[in-house]
Amino acid sequence: MCYNPGMLEVRDLRKSFGAREALKGVSFSLAPGEIYGLLGPNGAGKTTTLKVLAGLLAADGGSLTVAGEPYHREHHELKKSIAYVPDQPFLYYKLTGEEHLNFFLDLYRVPYARRREKADFYFRYFEFEEYRSELVENYSAGTRQKLLISQALAVEPRLLLLDEPLVSIDPLVGRKFKMHLREVAARGTAVLFATHILTLAQEVCRRIGVIVDGRVIVQGDLARLMDLAGQGSLEEFYFQTVLEHEKPAEA
Numbered sequence: 001m002c003y004n005p006g007m008l009e010v011r012d013l014r015k016s017f018g019a020r021e022a023l024k025g026v027s028f029s030l031a032p033g034e035i036y037g038l039l040g041p042n043g044a045g046k047t048t049t050l051k052v053l054a055g056l057l058a059a060d061g062g063s064l065t066v067a068g069e070p071y072h073r074e075h076h077e078l079k080k081s082i083a084y085v086p087d088q089p090f091l092y093y094k095l096t097g098e099e100h101l102n103f104f105l106d107l108y109r110v111p112y113a114r115r116r117e118k119a120d121f122y123f124r125y126f127e128f129e130e131y132r133s134e135l136v137e138n139y140s141a142g143t144r145q146k147l148l149i150s151q152a153l154a155v156e157p158r159l160l161l162l163d164e165p166l167v168s169i170d171p172l173v174g175r176k177f178k179m180h181l182r183e184v185a186a187r188g189t190a191v192l193f194a195t196h197i198l199t200l201a202q203e204v205c206r207r208i209g210v211i212v213d214g215r216v217i218v219q220g221d222l223a224r225l226m227d228l229a230g231q232g233s234l235e236e237f238y239f240q241t242v243l244e245h246e247k248p249a250e251a
Contacts, residue, residue: 037205
């Protein structure tokens with residue numbers, strides 16, 4: 001796939017919480033059909049970046065473009081093309097799994113004619129069909145995560161935001177998720193994937209960005225970056241990159 005920026009353009013994104021500057025000028029781009037890994041230590045700004053893109057937080061500065069259009073949190077039409085799997089999920093526990101999925105599809109105005117097919121597929125594919133009519137309050141953490149992932153994929157977003165999506169997911173279902181994610185990307189969805197699981201990022205992401213202290217310090221084609229750094233794995237490249245850019249006391 002040739003790199004063709006255009007689905008998401010992030011330029012000089014800034015966000016502060018009181019005196020703490022969480023994002024200090026974050027910039028990167030995603031092309032349609034690309035899976036881009038956003039990596040970094042705790043507190044580096046990964047989740048804040050995704051929350052701004054999802055419209056949960058307002059940026060203090062910088063610019064965002066989605067599918068060629070300027071984007072902000074009140075741009076509701078563009079928000080319909082974006083789906084988000086957060087790192088700390090919020091679910092309505094008194095709904096059943098199927099009711100919850102339908103509620104989410106209501107928000108995105110997915111036609112009723114397609115809903116049964118989508119529900120059948122995702123409850124079977126992610127192996128929680130037996131919980132379809134069960135209240136979400138009775139779900140395990142892993143089953144709740146399967147529901148969150150299913151909802152985000154079912155709306156067929158043009159931009160998919162994933163913040164540690166495989167937390168609590170068992171390896172077998174995780175493998176199926178990775179396979180399906182590649183299929184989704186092949187159909188043109190751009191995927192921004194924030195994770196601490198470096199082996200996962202190396203397996204599914206073609207391009208990566210490493211964010212440290214609110215700035216993307218390096219980004220580009222994963223294989224080329226590792227080759228230039230003389231590293232044979234993403235884990236080795238990541239540790240080398242982060243330690244070189246952290247403050248001496250922290251390193």
